[in-house]
Amino acid sequence: MSAATLRARFERWLFRLSKDEAAPVRLNYRRVFVLPTRSGLFWAVGVLVMLVGAINYNLGAAYIFVFLLAGVGNAAILHTFRNLVDLEVSALYNEPVFAGQLAQVRVSLHNPRKDARHGIRLSLEGSQAVAADVPGGESCTVSLPVPARQRGWLVPNRITLETHFPIGLIRAWSYAHPRNLRVLVYPQPEQPPQALPAEQPAGEAGGHARSARAGDDFAGLRPWRRGDTPRQMAWKAVARGSNPVSKLFESSGTARLWLSWAELPGRLDTEARLSRLTRWCLDAHASGREFGLTLPDLEIEAGSGAQHLEHCLRALALHGLEGEA
Structure with missing residues (x-):
């Protein structure tokens, strides 16, 4: 068994992934993960260094500043997590395209809570991320461009949803694969075109x-x-x-x-x-x-x-x- 297959199975178990999940796919708290970004790591190292300095020189003002920065970091974790959790993801009908064109995979995001969601980034494997804001209690549609390389059904592996809101110290992310996430790809029309055949009797x-x-x-x-x-x-x-x-x-x-x-x-x-x-x-x-x-x-x-x-x-x-x- 290849390493890629083992990794795919581990990710399906870890992130509870499955093909064609019943729509809408709700990103509950068990499906959302958080880790510090590069900026978040520098932030944590800086706070730790200042804490060592405050302890070494026994500076009361330094303690206050260190605890203030640590509190901001903890608040960032909570707000970043809440910015993504409980979003509902559904696949929409996608217009067919011809092979060689750029397919647009349309996804609906619904926000069941009253507070707005900001800076939600969606991406598919092999495509650029697209950012969206979802007002409280409303839905929005996001189109994800994907190259259509061959005819048939284009079925993306999964949607990656992530956010760094509000201050970029924490990355929260999740995966979803709602049912009917696919695009029909027609064969590429011949170039240069050949003349049409002659008409034949109706018989x-x-x-x-x-x-x-x-x-x-x-x-x-x-x-x-x-x-x-x-x-x-x-x-x-x-x-x-x-x-x-x-x-x-x-x-x-x-x-x-x-x-x-x-x-x-x-x-x-x-x-x-x-x-x-x-x-x-x-x-x-x-x-x-x-x-x-x-x-x-x-x-x-x-x-x-x-x-x-x-x-x-x-x-x-x-x-x-x-x-x-």
């Missing part, structure tokens, strides 16, 4: 003969293509000794654009195919055309509009990723 879907439906008319035969189902095969023609052919049906609809995985060049790998299909979906939507999408394990009927585009991009983002939804 074809992604270059394959479509099974007959109510109201469809038989339009003829065409050579069999990989992906055609046995029901689409023209078995009588095959029995007469001809090459494998498939039945082609047409509806009364107009020609539509079909974006098919199977019709892409064989030299393209999986990610390159998804990248090109993503670009084509965006271009077809921008031109206002109806389009459908066929993947090895999924077919999306032709349609248009923002919801249809989102459906297609989501299918491309999660293609081939087990356990994703």
Whole structure:
């Protein structure tokens, strides 16, 4: 077992961390930890040195000054701790982004107490910290930027919350991983864009003969293509000794654009195919055309509009990723 794994397990036990904690995650007193900052250590050393001097020279005024500074340090511990404890953390819906862009992970902070919280810093692994103030009895939304390097669900490990308020001598911190803390990342659109494929008759879907439906008319035969189902095969023609052919049906609809995985060049790998299909979906939507999408394990009927585009991009983002939804 690696050192990183042991450290992760120790931190989960020490900080009581778990994936997908029920929202809101409340930072109770058992989850908030405090340690002195560098300034706090210098402060403590300075107070100790002055205490030694006061004892050595038996100076009453020095004793008063030392105890005053020590009291300020103790008060800082209490106020810094109270500035973070009992905050409630929830994950919000995050807008999908394309791979290579900067995702914004939105988090809600709720302050159930009357006193305001100041200088709360939130950060994710690999991102810069963002500071926020939360008024008493209110909530605020914080957006944490995270690089989206690959398609699929971007799930940050945990949120780190910390504060040095009020005078920077003490650091109080805690961790949280609220449920649904994730961002959907679409495949990166291909650059430079390739021209859209030609529109196909309504009776074809992604270059394959479509099974007959109510109201469809038989339009003829065409050579069999990989992906055609046995029901689409023209078995009588095959029995007469001809090459494998498939039945082609047409509806009364107009020609539509079909974006098919199977019709892409064989030299393209999986990610390159998804990248090109993503670009084509965006271009077809921008031109206002109806389009459908066929993947090895999924077919999306032709349609248009923002919801249809989102459906297609989501299918491309999660293609081939087990356990994703």
